[in-house]
Every structure is written in structure tokens, then in C-alpha cells.
Amino acid sequence: EAGVAQSPRYKIIEKRQSVAFWCNPISGHATLYWYQQILGQGPKLLIQFQNNGVVDDSQLPKDRFSAERLKGVDSTLKIQPAKLEDSAVYLCASSPWAGIERENIQYFGAGTRLSVL
Amino acid sequence: SQKIEQNSEALNIQEGKTATLTCNYTNYSPAYLQWYRQDPGRGPVFLLLIRENEKEKRKERLKVTFDTTLKQSLFHITASQPADSATYLCALDIPGTYKYIFGTGTRLKVLA
Numbered sequence: 265e266a267g268v269a270q271s272p273r274y275k276i277i278e279k280r281q282s283v284a285f286w287c288n289p290i291s292g293h294a295t296l297y298w299y300q301q302i303l304g305q306g307p308k309l310l311i312q313f314q315n316n317g318v319v320d321d322s323q324l325p326k327d328r329f330s331a332e333r334l335k336g337v338d339s340t341l342k343i344q345p346a347k348l349e350d351s352a353v354y355l356c357a358s359s360p361w362a363g364i365e366r367e368n369i370q371y372f373g374a375g376t377r378l379s380v381l
Numbered sequence: 382s383q384k385i386e387q388n389s390e391a392l393n394i395q396e397g398k399t400a401t402l403t404c405n406y407t408n409y410s411p412a413y414l415q416w417y418r419q420d421p422g423r424g425p426v427f428l429l430l431i432r433e434n435e436k437e438k439r440k441e442r443l444k445v446t447f448d449t450t451l452k453q454s455l456f457h458i459t460a461s462q463p464a465d466s467a468t469y470l471c472a473l474d475i476p477g478t479y480k481y482i483f484g485t486g487t488r489l490k491v492l493a
Contacts, residue, residue: 268424306385306470306483307425320480355424361479367413368479372424 266290268373270356276379282344285376289337289358295319296333297370298341299355307355313339346380353377383408385484387471393490400461402487404454404471411473414447414454419468419486428469429456461491 269288277283289296295314299307310329311321315336324331328347333339343350357370384407394400404414412433417425431438431447431454438445444457458465468488472481 304389304485306472306485308483309480312480320478357424367430368474368481369415369427369430370425370481372426374422374424 270373274377278381280345284342285354287339287356293358293360295359295361297357301353348380351380387484388487391488396493400458402456406452410449413474415472416456417470463491463493466490
């Protein structure tokens with residue numbers, strides 16, 4: 265079974281520039297998550313999709329971050345404009361959970377390491 | 382809001398010994414608690430899940446305990462090996478939602 269694919273693996277940009285990350289979840293997984301992981305911290309949920317609808321985006325800085333999940337499969341996360349504090353690893357995860365079972369085991373991609381200079 | 386505390390300092394142990402990692406929380410007791418392993422440059426990998434009505438869960442050399450009175454989960458690796466060196470994260474579900482909140486993780490180093 266193929267895992268969660270993310271690209272690019274690394275990105276270096278200057279502040280105020282734009283950047284986009286791509287995620288392809290495990291086939292058949294209904295739920296997709298984007299997390300931000302700052303060095304030395306645990307993953308922090310930014311947005312959660314159920315199929316192609318948003319379940320939770322309460323911690324997404326909507327003035328600069330946006331995300332979409334096309335046709336309930338792939339997803340992109342965009343930052344525009346980037347700030348220095350956005351430097352982090354952006355992790356995508358998927359789960360077969362379909363809104364019923366709360367056990368919700370998540371499968372993570374390798375992440376995209378973003379450096380904002 | 383829920384706060385999760387994991388040892389921020391690295392834990393160094395000798396190969397063959399049992400590693401014990403701690404996850405403490407301060408507020409409500411979760412219905413589910415998960416443990417993940419994260420290697421440098423990789424995403425977290427799910428290891429074990431324990432429910433609030435379970436005291437203990439085992440998988441091969443791994444054991445998780447869950448004490449809702451102490452508001453604590455312990456994660457044990459018996460007969461530890463250098464390959465077990467990684468950061469271990471605990472994650473707690475948030476009641477009324479389908480979200481999990483992650484701790485900061487504890488870095489384990491098993492010395493040969």
C-alpha cells in the first residue's frame with residue numbers, strides 16, 4: 265500500500281513570498297489533515313477535510329493560509345504572504361475514519377520543510 | 382484547554398534496558414490516547430492506541446498504560462535496541478470532536 269505522498273520535501277523562500285505544498289493521501293482515505301510542526305514541538309492541526317469538505321479549520325491563519333482538496337483526493341496548502349514564523353515542517357496525514365469511529369489512526373507523509381528567510 | 386506534558390529532555394538508556402516515557406495531561410481525561418514514533422526528517426508513525434477503559438495495551442516489545450486518576454500514560458519499550466532511537470509523541474483525543482492534540486514528544490536514544 266502506497267503511503268501519503270508530499271512535495272516538495274524542502275522549500276526556501278523569502279518573507280512575503282508565496283508557497284504551495286501538495287499532498288496525495290492513501291487511496292480510499294476519506295479524511296485528510298494538514299499539520300504544522302515547529303522544531304521541538306508536536307504537530308499542530310491546521311485544517312481537516314472529510315472528503316472534499318472542511319471539518320475543522322479553527323487553527324488555520326486564514327489571512328495568509330488557504331487549503332483545498334480537489335475531488336476529495338489530493339490537497340494543496342498555500343501560504344501567501346509568508347512570514348518568518350511560518351518556518352516549520354508541514355505534515356499531511358490521512359485517515360480511513362469516516363466520521364463515526366473516534367479512534368482515528370492517522371498516516372503521515374514525510375512532510376515539507378519550509379524555511380522563510 | 383488541554384495541556385500535554387512530555388519530557389522535553391532527551392532520554393538516554395543502555396541497550397537491553399527498558400525505556401519508560403511519560404505523557405501527562407492536565408485537564409479532562411481523553412477517551413483515546415495514541416502513541417506515535419517520529420524519526421528525523423520523517424512523519425510520525427502510529428504505534429499503539431489505548432482506550433480510557435483499558436489499563437494496559439501491549440504490542441511486541443511495546444507496552445502502554447493509562448491511568449485516568451493520575452492523568453498519565455506510560456510508554457515502555459522492553460529490551461531496547463539502538464534502532465528504537467527516535468522521538469515518541471503521545472496524542473489525546475479532544476472530547477466532542479474527532480481531533481487529536483499532540484504532545485511535544487520525548488527524544489529517546491538507546492546506546493549500544
